Amino acid sequence: MSVASEDFKRALSAWATGVTIVTSRSGDRIHGMTVSAFNEVSLDPPLVLVCADKSSNTHALIAESGVFAVNVLSRDQEALSNRFASKKDEDRRFEGLETDTAATGAPLLRGTVAAIDCRVVAAHDSGDHVIYVGSVEAVFSTDRAPLLYCRGAYGGMGAD
Numbered sequence: 001m002s003v004a005s006e007d008f009k010r011a012l013s014a015w016a017t018g019v020t021i022v023t024s025r026s027g028d029r030i031h032g033m034t035v036s037a038f039n040e041v042s043l044d045p046p047l048v049l050v051c052a053d054k055s056s057n058t059h060a061l062i063a064e065s066g067v068f069a070v071n072v073l074s075r076d077q078e079a080l081s082n083r084f085a086s087k088k089d090e091d092r093r094f095e096g097l098e099t100d101t102a103a104t105g106a107p108l109l110r111g112t113v114a115a116i117d118c119r120v121v122a123a124h125d126s127g128d129h130v131i132y133v134g135s136v137e138a139v140f141s142t143d144r145a146p147l148l149y150c151r152g153a154y155g156g157m158g159a160d
């Protein structure tokens, strides 16, 4: 039985998530995009996953570098989420932003709730996406309130 694309998207959009920006670096090239398809995989050893569209520039950079960092956005970073999702000025997403560099070399954004620095240990070809499983090399977290996303709209949770 085939599933209508619109029905599938509508059902998926009802799943409330946090919002991350997944970044990577290869040599002196950095890039990143907004990603909600992020999840924990294993506590011991520490593993996480992100799903990247095969047509995205970020997928190409992760495939090349074998590293990525998950920047978990805070409630006041909705504009950053939109910036890193937009194809307009996609090569200028980091312009004006202060970043730090993770151990893997991936850029870390400031003002986030948490950051998870990863080295790719598996890449599963899955339809129009690739599931990247990352071995966690370093973590950073704060008590900031996270940004949430559901049915195409942003929300927040907790006090800042």
Ligand SMILES: Cc1cc2nc3c(=O)[nH]c(=O)nc-3n(C[C@H](O)[C@H](O)[C@H](O)COP(=O)(O)O)c2cc1C
Residues within 6 Å of the ligand: 019, 032, 033, 034, 035, 036, 037, 038, 051, 052, 053, 054, 055, 056, 057, 058, 059, 081, 082, 084, 085, 086, 087, 090, 149
């Ligand atoms: C809230 C939100 C969540 C998103 N989640 C994902 C995701 O999990 N995986 C993905 O490949 N794209 C996701 N996208 C779309 C990408 O951010 C978007 O296609 C981006 O322009 C890709 O950039 P790039 O091709 O320069 O890497 C999401 C967009 C938004 C607004």
